[in-house]
Amino acid sequence: MVVGLREVAERAGVSVRTASNVANDFPHVAPETRRRVQAAIEELKYRPNTAARQLRRGRTEVISLVVPEISSPYFSELAAITVRVAAERGWTVHIDQTDGDADQERRMILGPAGRSVDGVLCSPWAVSPAELVELAAGPVVLLGERETDGVLDHVAIDNVRASREATLHLLARGDRVIGAIGAQPHLQNGTAELRVEGYRQALESAGLPFRTDLVMPVRSLHRPDGAAAVTRLLEVEPRVDAVFCFSDELALGALRTLLEQGRRVPQDVAVVGFDDIEDGRYSTPTLTTIAPDKTQIVRVALDRLAARIAGQTGSGAEAPLDLVVPHRLLIRESTTSVRTRKG
Amino acid sequence: MVVGLREVAERAGVSVRTASNVANDFPHVAPETRRRVQAAIEELKYRPNTAARQLRRGRTEVISLVVPEISSPYFSELAAITVRVAAERGWTVHIDQTDGDADQERRMILGPAGRSVDGVLCSPWAVSPAELVELAAGPVVLLGERETDGVLDHVAIDNVRASREATLHLLARGDRVIGAIGAQPHLQNGTAELRVEGYRQALESAGLPFRTDLVMPVRSLHRPDGAAAVTRLLEVEPRVDAVFCFSDELALGALRTLLEQGRRVPQDVAVVGFDDIEDGRYSTPTLTTIAPDKTQIVRVALDRLAARIAGQTGSGAEAPLDLVVPHRLLIRESTTSVRTRKG
DNA sequence: GCGTACGTTTGCAACGCTGCAAAGCGTGAA
DNA sequence: TTCACGCTTTGCAGCGTTGCAAACGTACGC
Structure with missing residues (x-):
């Protein structure tokens, strides 16, 4: 049995809209109403349906991280940091590996990016940035590669x-x-x-x-x-x-x-x-x-990605940035x- | 500008439903119609909206992998294999790490599992299987831990x-x-x-x-x-x-x-x-x-998960299995x- | 020529949720 | 007593897609 806001609302004796308001911490809800709805949510173990929410809101709060391979230590450390830092923003991370294959790389940046994630962090390998920019369907930030000739944001050390x-x-x-x-x-x-x-x-x-x-x-x-x-x-x-x-x-x-x-x-x-x-x-x-500085790389990249996502609706697209992050010997x-x- | 089936249909001069049929490779479509719609899809760079599709179909084709930490070599190798094997089934993988924290573990198995993924592969750490089974909202297969007293499917070596x-x-x-x-x-x-x-x-x-x-x-x-x-x-x-x-x-x-x-x-x-x-x-x-045998672990676990997902609508829930995978010295x-x- | 069957196309509705805007309600001021 | 205002609650519609079932058209057999 699938529990939706309808069931919660019914149980609490309020409208679906009010149930939604409680589930989303909307401020203008009477304390007593809130309490009742909360109770219903817990009793029925209501979990919001992400798909519906996304369809309505147009946001997933999910970003994808595309790397050549997860199992190589560098990328797995990067992935771990990304998941952690992304969590601070309330994002979860969808990790994909391309195995260094050009076609997979194209598919990944195009595919998951489609509309199921809000943005993409990508460590390109076999595909040139120039081509990536053609494919990208949403905000993309590149990690650790050559100067991109200003076609896409990118973060790397010198x-x-x-x-x-x-x-x-x-x-x-x-x-x-x-x-x-x-x-x-x-x-x-x-x-x-x-x-x-x-x-x-x-x-x-x-x-x-x-x-x-x-x-x-x-x-x-x-x-x-x-x-x-x-x-x-x-x-x-x-x-x-x-x-x-x-x-x-x-x-x-x-x-x-x-x-x-x-x-x-x-x-x-x-x-x-x-x-x-x-x-x-x-x-x-x-x-x-x-x-x-891997943490810094991720932090800067996510900042940038957040800005891109936020600015999507804005007027003129901002010029891509080449962001340089410190390193040490x-x-x-x-x-x-x-x-x-x-x- | 968001391109949906509506735009594609308009462009190709067919109904939205037909456009959908072409996008989904429905067999009964006239070759000429198919061609026209295909062209429209490509010209407009149509990408299906995953959220809407999921809402309608009730499936994500995404599974989540919950591990204590991605960056440790064992888990990153496991993750890499999982992504690869899951791809064979048309699934993508949502990776989460719990940092070995009990609360995070609870949240992960409950959260992403909610309804946004079809199933969960979980390497428990701080939370006992008995508790996990309470939280799980969908199919869950455990990786590599103690005998679970038959409360959840689990895959491990001896x-x-x-x-x-x-x-x-x-x-x-x-x-x-x-x-x-x-x-x-x-x-x-x-x-x-x-x-x-x-x-x-x-x-x-x-x-x-x-x-x-x-x-x-x-x-x-x-x-x-x-x-x-x-x-x-x-x-x-x-x-x-x-x-x-x-x-x-x-x-x-x-x-x-x-x-x-x-x-x-x-x-x-x-x-x-x-x-x-x-x-x-x-x-x-x-x-x-x-x-x-890590590949085997993943393969067996995904088989089992697939069976659980498929059997969800079925009548009686099958008894949980303890699956043992070979190892070598x-x-x-x-x-x-x-x-x-x-x- | 007509009915049947099949291949092809279509409209409608609904998945669960939230933006919008308006309605309901209670309170204090005039 | 009436009015205005703000807090609270609500109904409606639609996000993009697909299941369902019906409609359409054509070819075939009788």
Whole structure:
């Protein structure tokens, strides 16, 4: 048996409209009436029908988060934060993963966005922002990718600067032959390019050559890719002093492989990652990394999304913003001291 | 401007009903009519209004997944699989996290479940199944917890057996002083108890005493808890041969701490985890662990949920099922060989 | 030529809720 | 006593879609 406001109203001896008023905390309701309706609501276990409410109000209070994959630590941490921060605004989050597939990405931004969510937070991967803007049916904020040429709001850290800082840190240690792992020429989101650029700038500023043969492309950003890439790197250039990986996962894969091949980290080879995922704080050695302020990313993105949603009815669409969020370089064991160890 | 079936119908010169028929692939539509309506749909970029559809049909094609936390690797892997498997059925997934908080858990199972999702997959934590069944407003399937006394469907591995196998593996190595990390006396979901029980059974079968002082309670199942617990364990019993952790995260935290304290793994102390998260495949040393068949867990749970949803209108509610899914013991470096290493 | 049957199209109503605007009611001022 | 005002309650309609059942048209068999 489905309980609607009708049943509640009947039970409390009021009109449906009054029942609705109570359910929505409308101020002008007599205390006694309110009490009676409340009681009816509880006795009948009334739960508002979201679909009807949405149909009427035109809002869902649901946003969707579209990421390449949920299970990768970076995105799962981001998702967790998003759910938490969204809750502060009374939103719930619909999470979707695209598996890095362009078609799925198109479908997700178009599909769920349709009208069942109020807005979309999207980490694009295979589809360019220019195309996304065509598809978007509602407010969309992009997370962490290249400059979008002002077609859509987007929130990210300054990837070039972060990458430059990471590389400069290695140079400051005295490393001269520095490999980079994580170029992704096949992708449209452009993040990897920015990181290569920062790496290049740092080398240049130190008067060192930018060797493209030390920039290893990867298919995805996971441990196995890092493991494979570092193996290739060692073949290309056995005398490598340090490796800068464009994700912590890559770095952890590389770390593992370096140790397997008998290279001590950081004595023989230093390793820097990117993302500051939790694993890197507990690996052996712990991982030096670029830490984007994830909570800030989410907060800024949701602020922006809220503004877009609120402004939807407004007159002129505001110009898209490129929002930059701070990051830090966290120096840990993989580029500094080594712990003492038996054996 | 909102495009509805009305606009499409107008444009194509047909009735709203016919437009709806085309949008829903109703078979009895003349090819020419279909073509015209299709064209209108595309030109106007018509997207069906989910709310209205749901209101009319009574179905959302959305299920919710309620987990203690998204960012922990086990749950994020589970979530990723769920999204993927659910997609095969045409469902999308609404993910919520409770932060292990009892109230939030209650709200989640009650709230989203209300009528906005067709069913709920829930990993309970702080709330007992008995209470959950009271709250549930629709089909609910529980994941991975104690026997539910038949109040709700639930899917899990055989925790007692898995835990016994892990402990027996250590015993077979010759370990005699074996600690256990991960008791959670404050929780209601009972998983930890089952694992303690399996551990106890194994020790007993080997004629060894079950020492409660070697069973370390933890607040949550993350790396820091594992790190702290193993520190306490070493204080209680410095001569420990092996540690069985009730999650891989605990194990990774323990691993790290053991190494820091100068204990080699596995030569000095062996470590076994539970969950088979990806990190354990890339740690140093790699982690021996109990691997639940996660895909199977999700598949079975969704099958069951689908059956519940389908059977909702049926007459007698079917009796709840306890579904057991297979697991394996994956033996890796943390209980066997050590890699050679320089230095 | 007519009735039947089937393929195709349609109008009506309702899913449960809330915006709107007006009606009902009680109180204090004139 | 009457009027105006504000608090409270109400009815109506419609959000966009689809189930239902009837209407329409055409082709076929008798």
